[in-house]
Structures are given as C-alpha cells and as structure tokens.
Amino acid sequence: MVLDDGIRGVRAALPCPVASSWEAGVVERGGMVEQSIEVEGVKVTLRATEPLAGVRADASPTLVPVVYLHVFEGDGRGVWERVGEGTRPPMALVAIEARSWDDDLTPWPAPPTFRGGTAYEGAAESQLGLLERAVMPKAEALLGQHGMGPSLSALAGYSLAGLFAAWAATRTDAFERVASVSGSLWYPGFAEYAAGNGPRPGVRRAYFSLGEAEPRTHNRAMRSVLEDTQRVAGAFERAGASTCFELNPGGHFTDEDLRCARAILWLLSDGHGAHVGAR
Numbered sequence: 001m002v003l004d005d006g007i008r009g010v011r012a013a014l015p016c017p018v019a020s021s022w023e024a025g026v027v028e029r030g031g032m033v034e035q036s037i038e039v040e041g042v043k044v045t046l047r048a049t050e051p052l053a054g055v056r057a058d059a060s061p062t063l064v065p066v067v068y069l070h071v072f073e074g075d076g077r078g079v080w081e082r083v084g085e086g087t088r089p090p091m092a093l094v095a096i097e098a099r100s101w102d103d104d105l106t107p108w109p110a111p112p113t114f115r116g117g118t119a120y121e122g123a124a125e126s127q128l129g130l131l132e133r134a135v136m137p138k139a140e141a142l143l144g145q146h147g148m149g150p151s152l153s154a155l156a157g158y159s160l161a162g163l164f165a166a167w168a169a170t171r172t173d174a175f176e177r178v179a180s181v182s183g184s185l186w187y188p189g190f191a192e193y194a195a196g197n198g199p200r201p202g203v204r205r206a207y208f209s210l211g212e213a214e215p216r217t218h219n220r221a222m223r224s225v226l227e228d229t230q231r232v233a234g235a236f237e238r239a240g241a242s243t244c245f246e247l248n249p250g251g252h253f254t255d256e257d258l259r260c261a262r263a264i265l266w267l268l269s270d271g272h273g274a275h276v277g278a279r
Helices: 077-083 122-145 160-168 189-198 225-238 254-267
Strands: 031-041 041-049 062-071 092-097 148-158 178-182 205-211 241-247
Touching: 031 122, 031 178, 041 077, 041 122, 062 077, 062 122, 062 160, 062 254, 077 092, 077 254, 092 122, 148 241, 148 254, 160 178, 160 189, 178 254, 189 225, 205 225, 205 254, 225 241, 241 254
Parallel strands: 062 092, 062 148, 148 178, 178 205, 205 241
Antiparallel strands: 031 041, 041 092
16 A cells, blocks of 8 residues: 655556456356346446356356445446456446435534535435345345356445445445545544544455545645545554555546546455456
C-alpha cells in the first residue's frame, strides 16, 4: 500500500496491479445471465458470466465471486461493460439502487454538506440488514438457477456507497473483500470511527481510491478526504487486510465506471497478477 502525505507524482506509480489476462481454462464462458428484480422495494440487477453447458460432470454448482455494488442510478451496466473490456472474468455483479442515496448509505446522522441541502439520516444499518436478509439470498438463489454459487462475496461502491462499503466491513463478516471508490470518507466522524473499529476478521482485501483533484474541493467539509482515506486505509492494513490505496487522474466525477471496474478487478485478483475465478 502507498500512503502519501501529498499527491504529487503518485499517478505514475499506482500500487494496485490488476491482471491483464485470465487463467487458461477458467475464462471460457457460455452466455450472460442478466435479470432485474425488486427486493422489498429496491431495484436489484444481476449480471453473471454463465458457465458453458456440460462444463461440470457432477451436479455441483460452478462457484464464482459475487460483487455487490450500490449504484446512484441505473443498473450497473456501465461498470459491467468496463470490467469486461478485456477477457471477461468469471464473476457475478449485483447492482443495487438505493432508495435514498444520502440516507441509506450513511452510518449515522450528520448535517448537510451543501448550502440548502438536507441532513443525512444515517440509515446504513437498515440498508445492511436488507442486503444480508433479502438481497444476498435472492441473488444467490438466482445464480443457483443457472448452475452457479458464490465462491466469495465482495462489496463495492462509489462516493457515499464507498463510505457504506468501508463501514459495512466493520459491521459484518458477510464480505471478504470491499472497495471504497472515491469514497466519502470525509463523512463526519468516520475516520475516527474506523481508527477504533477496524474491519471484521473475515475481510481479507480492501481497496481505496480517490481522484487526485478531490482534496482541492471548495467544500470545506470534504477537503480532508485524502487524509481521511489514508487513515481508514491504514486502519484496514493494521487489522491484517491486504490493502490498496491509489490516486486516479481527475476529480470526483471522472471515469466513475472505469474506477469501479478497476477496483473490482483488483478485488478479484491476488495482487500479483493471479486471479480468483470459477471453480
């Protein structure tokens, strides 16, 4: 992991290698599973690389990594397409459209950060309950209909969804890998919380990123985002999680799908060019 006090020169030495190709014998797939459903009023879209017919001699499912991704709007198609621009890895992506972005993904109440804005309600505990109680079982059931099951579960998100992913890692063992992509880790009290409440023991890998221009925001509440992200990443590393932190070119709204895809590919690798795939 690279933790810098500043951002000069970091772009040229990204510390989070992702693989350029997938292991022979595990990347050949059949079609693609795609299905949108509603779970307790929340839109959920599942996409997965479907195993070839007859690929397994027995009746056991093909196990693939499942990545859960909260999205502000849409169904995650852009991220799915960016992940698959090379050879698509064997995986499933479950996109969840939160009912209230500002409320469902924040861990506790906080005042508004924009003039004329509304306060954050801090309903993340309820959202995490929905995820574990209903969304994850439903997604796994859908995968089972196509001869697949989870080899591991990961949680990723951008902006406030990245905050949610980092917070959830301190609350549940449901996710072995988490990614906070341009995460809102400036959120009042979160860096301090993470310093005293590290990730759960089951969290093995954690990815953090920011746009290099994000700390230069005019919003006073968000100016500490670089230092806050470094503090949170450091807490995860000290807890024993394999941790990556990198800076990307641009600001907060630059290449959102690409940044998420890069995070996912890192989560699904072992950090040295090898990959977790179907089995």
